[in-house]
Amino acid sequence: MTDQHSTLRARRRAQTQRMIQAHAVRLFAERGYDATTVTDVAEAAGVSPMTVYRHFPTKEDLVLTDQHGRLVAEHLAAPAGGEPLVHRIGGALIGSAAALTDDDRDREFLLTRLRLMISTPALRARHLDNQYALQQAIIDALGQEAADPETAFQARAAASACLAALHTALVRWAEDDGRSDLPDLIGRALAAVFGQSPLSPGGAAGR
Structure with missing residues (x-):
């Protein structure tokens, strides 16, 4: 059961990471990298800025990961x-x-x-x-x-x-x-x- 929970958590984490990155890349392409903030990305993805930073420690990581x-x-x-x-x-x-x-x-x-x-x-x-x-x-x-x-x-x-x-x-x-x-x-x-x-x-x- 513990392994199943760990696998489920890892899958959900990966899905959240992909979703945040997809919104980030879209916004960077539409508005420009410098003109888009992490808060903008968080709002588009429907998560908090803290959640974004938990998955992507820096703004650059939103593209490079x-x-x-x-x-x-x-x-x-x-x-x-x-x-x-x-x-x-x-x-x-x-x-x-x-x-x-x-x-x-x-x-x-x-x-x-x-x-x-x-x-x-x-x-x-x-x-x-x-x-x-x-x-x-x-x-x-x-x-x-x-x-x-x-x-x-x-x-x-x-x-x-x-x-x-x-x-x-x-x-x-x-x-x-x-x-x-x-x-x-x-x-x-x-x-x-x-x-x-x-x-x-x-x-x-x-x-």
Whole structure:
């Protein structure tokens, strides 16, 4: 019974968080990030400002908080199959992007968040923190594969290169107003860096 209550609380918390963030992103896009206050977001979501801060400690978090790290970690948890590390990480980034853009509403939400991050100086400055967090999520997902200092160093280098390609693809996707296929753009960016996309035969997502 305790586990059921915990699961229910976690589900309700996640639903509340998604609802607050959806209102925040909509208001930021309509009124402008700087012109919209946390109180405005709370009123639109029908909650108190304290509830907003409980889920999102800063105003920037209302835009930057996402599920990318969890999705990438889930993809990396799949059996390695002898693939090079950069292909595994690249394949995980492509797979998570496919999941995030599979639904039209989710896709539009991601696109709006990206536009805000690109156009808002305060968000651009904090975006680097997200990159570090995603890099750490990748290292954590690798577990024992990145347990010693040397393999952790190699994994961080591989993750950093893949995330740089991801960032380039995301900016291009936003500039293209989401008309391109995001997983394909990420694959092309990775191919430009490594010479072979994880989407191609022999790559992690091509199996």
